[in-house]
Amino acid sequence: MNENQQWAHEELTKLMKNSPTYEDQAFYRALDQLMLKQAQRLVNAAGELDGRSWADK
Template sequence: MDSWLYQTVQQLAQDSAAYEERAFFQALSQLALEQEKRIAQAQGEIDGRSWDEKSW
């Protein structure tokens, strides 16, 4: 589930010398993971609703 954004932000966090930058990039990577999870859930919900006979 590691997207390009997550991997890039993780690399930026590792390369950062300042604590504040590392903390920012770590928080941003967590946000990216949460967004990926929510997108996957929404896609699953849409798929499930499209196959639900009650919604026809």
């Protein structure tokens, strides 16, 4: 997780804790999970690209 993703995760966690309604808390939690999944997909894609560039052809 890079610096911006870490900051967004921390902000979403604060928003979850301070939200008065369940709907808002659920929205922020889902947004945080989506962001974490996207970050993992970026790492996987970068690794795949690196692996393909070094693969024997």
